[in-house]
Amino acid sequence: xxxxxxxxxxxxxxxxxxxxxxxxxxxxxxxxxxxxxxxxxxxxxxxxxxxxxxxxxxxxxxxxxxxxxxxxxxxxxxxxxxxxxxxxxxxxxxxxxxxxxxxxxxxxxxxxxxxxxxxxxxxxxxxxxxxxxxxxxxxxxxxxxxxxxxxxxxxxxx
Amino acid sequence: xxxxxxxxxxxxxxxxxxxxxxxxxxxxxxxxxxxxxxxxxxxxxxxxxxxxxxxxxxxxxxxxxxxxxxxxxxxxxxxxxxxxxxxxxxxxxxxxxxxxxxxxxxxxxxxxxxxxxxxxxxxxxxxxxxxxxxxxxxxxxxxxxxxxxxxxxxxxxxxxxxxxxxxxxxxxxxxxxxxxxxxxxxxxxxxxxxxxxxxxxxxxxxxxxxxxxxxxxxxxxxxxxxxxxxxxxxxxxxxxxxxxxxxxxxxxxxxxxxxxxxxxxxxxxxxxxxxxxxxxxxxxxxxxxxxxxxxxxxxxxxxxxxxxxxxxxxxxxxxxxxxxxxxxxxxxxxxxxxxxxxxxxxxxxxxxxxxxxxxxxxxxxxxxxxxxxxxxxxxxxxxxxxxxxxxxxxxxxxxxxxxxxxxxxxxxxx
Numbered sequence: 001x002x003x004x005x006x007x008x009x010x011x012x013x014x015x016x017x018x019x020x021x022x023x024x025x026x027x028x029x030x031x032x033x034x035x036x037x038x039x040x041x042x043x044x045x046x047x048x049x050x051x052x053x054x055x056x057x058x059x060x061x062x063x064x065x066x067x068x069x070x071x072x073x074x075x076x077x078x079x080x081x082x083x084x085x086x087x088x089x090x091x092x093x094x095x096x097x098x099x100x101x102x103x104x105x106x107x108x109x110x111x112x113x114x115x116x117x118x119x120x121x122x123x124x125x126x127x128x129x130x131x132x133x134x135x136x137x138x139x140x141x142x143x144x145x146x147x148x149x150x151x152x153x154x155x156x157x158x
Numbered sequence: 159x160x161x162x163x164x165x166x167x168x169x170x171x172x173x174x175x176x177x178x179x180x181x182x183x184x185x186x187x188x189x190x191x192x193x194x195x196x197x198x199x200x201x202x203x204x205x206x207x208x209x210x211x212x213x214x215x216x217x218x219x220x221x222x223x224x225x226x227x228x229x230x231x232x233x234x235x236x237x238x239x240x241x242x243x244x245x246x247x248x249x250x251x252x253x254x255x256x257x258x259x260x261x262x263x264x265x266x267x268x269x270x271x272x273x274x275x276x277x278x279x280x281x282x283x284x285x286x287x288x289x290x291x292x293x294x295x296x297x298x299x300x301x302x303x304x305x306x307x308x309x310x311x312x313x314x315x316x317x318x319x320x321x322x323x324x325x326x327x328x329x330x331x332x333x334x335x336x337x338x339x340x341x342x343x344x345x346x347x348x349x350x351x352x353x354x355x356x357x358x359x360x361x362x363x364x365x366x367x368x369x370x371x372x373x374x375x376x377x378x379x380x381x382x383x384x385x386x387x388x389x390x391x392x393x394x395x396x397x398x399x400x401x402x403x404x405x406x407x408x409x410x411x412x413x414x415x416x417x418x419x420x421x422x423x424x425x426x427x428x429x430x431x432x433x434x435x436x437x438x439x440x441x442x443x444x445x446x447x448x449x450x451x452x453x454x455x456x457x458x459x460x461x462x463x464x465x466x467x468x469x470x471x472x473x474x475x476x477x478x479x480x481x482x483x484x485x486x487x488x489x490x491x492x493x494x495x496x497x498x499x500x501x502x503x504x505x506x507x508x509x510x511x512x513x514x515x516x517x518x519x520x521x522x523x524x525x526x527x528x529x530x531x532x533x534x535x536x537x538x539x540x541x542x543x544x545x546x547x548x549x550x551x552x553x554x555x556x557x558x559x560x561x562x563x564x565x566x567x568x569x570x571x572x
Contacts, residue, residue, distance in 0.1 A: 010343050010432060014540045019519060022194060023231050037547050057344035060377065061540060063279040065198070065295030085377055086348050087279055091295035139181050139309065149297050150206055153304075 002049040002077050004126075005042060006111040007035075011054055012061035013088065017070050031070040048075025051115055055081065055106045059088025068092035068099075078117050080105055080124060080133065093140050096148030100124075102133040160407025162315040163382040164350040167290045170400055171273055178314040178413075183307050186216070187289075188267050190276035192258045193221040193232075195296045196239040199277065202300035203242075211246045212306035218250040218267055219243055220258040223515045228522050256487025256513040259283040259371060259455035263363075264487055269393055270385035270401040275302060280455055280537060282378060285351075285370035286363055287393055288385035288404045293374065313350045313379045314413040316341075317406060320357040322420035327571045329465065330365035331457055331535065331555035333357075333418070334372045335426045339436025340416070347377030349413065352406050357420040358383060363392040364459040371456045372537050375433040425570050427533070428553035431541045439558055439570045448530040450475075450563040451544075452556050453484030453511075454518040457535035460485075462556040463494045467502040469560035469571055475507035476566030482524050483508045484516035506564075520544045533562045 014037075021033045035042040052071065058081040059067060068091050071079065078098035082105075092099040098119055105124055108131070109115065115126040117133075124131040136144065146152040161169065168176050168184065176182050191199050196219060211217055219239055224232040236253070243251045252261055259280055262268050270288035275281065277299050284291035294308070302308050318337060338345075351373050358366065366383045373381030383389075384405045390397045406412075425439040452458070452466050463485060475481045483503050485491040491513050494500045500510055517524040518536035526532055526545035532552070534544065539551035552568065561571035 012540050014538075014542055018542055019521070023229075023235070025197070025234070037542055057347065057377065060343055061279065061538065063277060063281075063293035063295055064195075065297060083344060083347065085344065086379060087293050087295065090298065094295060094297045094301075137181065137311075149301055150202070153206055153301060 001114045007054040009055035010057045013067040016067040027069045031073045034070045052079045056083045060085035063087045065091040068097045072097040094149040100133045105131045160409035162410045176312045187272040188274045193235045195277040198296040200242045208304035214247045220252045222257045225514045257455045260486040282373045283371040285381040286366040315350045316414045317412040319355040319417045321355040324420045328423045329555035330368045334369040338376045341376040343434040344377045351381040430550040445568040449480045449532040451517045451534040454536035456537045458486030466556040466560040467499045470506035475563045481508040481563040484511045
């Protein structure tokens with residue numbers, strides 16, 4: 001079980017991690033500024049195993065891979081949104097952060113509620129409610145299962 | 159069954175008759191890495207255990223967002239980039255020649271039909287010459303550097319037809335802003351845009367560039383124009399049969415078709431703080447402004463500076479407005495100097511800066527503070543992009559921006 005942190009539509013990558021922090025040498029130095037303009041307390045309140053739930057077009061804007069990377073570094077277990085911007089989506093899979101499309105979740109849950117996600121079944125449970133997610137294409141699920149692109153490439157070479 | 163342009167490019171590259179939704183592995187013709195992300199690309203490349211680049215000549219490294227360094231930490235990016243280029247034998251390194259997306263076509267790295275990836279989201283720009291180009295993250299870039307390949311999902315295509323003659327005060331920027339407003343910020347996500355019609359056939363490559371540049375603001379994977387004689391001249395090539403054939407077939411399948419009449423376009427702006435929040439300029443006239451920026455990979459080309467100069471000639475910027483003009487490349491800077499454009503702009507009170515990303519990413523000067531309003535020709539108006547998160551950014555064409563600079567408020571160019 002993890003807590004829900006809820007965001008609306010068109011959350012852009014500048015809002016996930018602003019440009020001025022991109023030049024910090026490491027993701028660990030950046031992560032304290034995650035979602036700073038939308039929820040300044042996010043980084044201190046989120047705990048490993050918590051979830052980000054959003055509406056349409058999550059992660060639009062720049063190609064910065066730091067956006068999924070700071071979420072992963074803070075221990076966010078998955079991002080569940082109505083839809084994702086494509087570069088964010090690819091980047092998240094490549095670094096091993098699960099990103100799941102679920103059309104009905106956003107409207108039917110509140111921030112702070114506890115939820116559980118079964119990636120294998122593609123099912124989200126929040127108290128007594130169950131929501132079905134769109135499963136990842138097999139190719140991408142394969143990359144994710146191996147922990148991201150680096151692990152996946154290393155496995156191919158082995 | 160016929161094919162769209164993207165389906166033809168993928169067929170030519172892979173030999174596979176792929177249809178939308180298929181996942182295929184493509185051979186990459188060229189990649190671009192910019193200064194902000196080179197340290198991350200370099201460290202991921204070594205973490206992956208690669209010992210050499212798949213082809214050093216196909217890799218282009220461009221310093222533009224941070225040039226020249228305004229903070230001590232910026233210099234680390236140049237140092238890491240230089241060391242990486244030296245270690246792996248890369249010759250295509252641009253340290254102060256202009257913005258990456260301008261240089262990739264201007265310096266002849268991209269040809270019609272190529273497949274190109276870059277670490278910046280506005281890599282969609284090279285669709286202006288009929289190349290499939292798109293933005294990716296640094297891990298994926300590191301993987302291409304080692305393998306020369308990448309997997310892509312073949313996108314569906316939205317066909318956009320524009321016919322007729324544009325009004326004099328309307329530029330390509332107004333067309334793409336209107337389209338983004340109509341599609342919405344995610345209206346083309348995972349999809350290719352394909353532009354057609356006599357209005358785009360009559361456009362310069364530079365104008366097409368403004369449009370393909372901003373396709374990502376509707377979520378698009380790429381934005382393609384059919385290569386023609388103007389493209390061939392710009393790329394300094396003769397089109398071969400495959401390049402000439404990069405046109406959507408009459409019986410190709412499109413997921414959506416949108417038609418515009420050029421005469422119906424009016425000057426528009428993307429209002430704070432979403433690019434798809436598009437309004438006719440006449441509906442927001444009168445709003446007072448503090449600064450105007452003319453430049454960026456969207457609108458820093460010679461025709462953009464000349465369009466601004468045509469409005470500013472013999473006039474002067476309002477006393478309380480700062481007008482900052484940033485040519486997109488060294489070549490454009492020189493051309494604008496030689497044909498007298500820079501003098502007209504300077505006489506009108508513009509500050510002309512060195513070629514770079516300039517104000518667009520808020521990193522090399524010109525930032526604004528709470529409550530200030532800027533009219534800018536770049537491609538994003540997200541909160542916090544050009545200063546504090548309480549700066550209002552209005553995106554417009556160079557003609558509109560120039561007219562606003564003179565008036566000191568939002569006005570429609572005449």
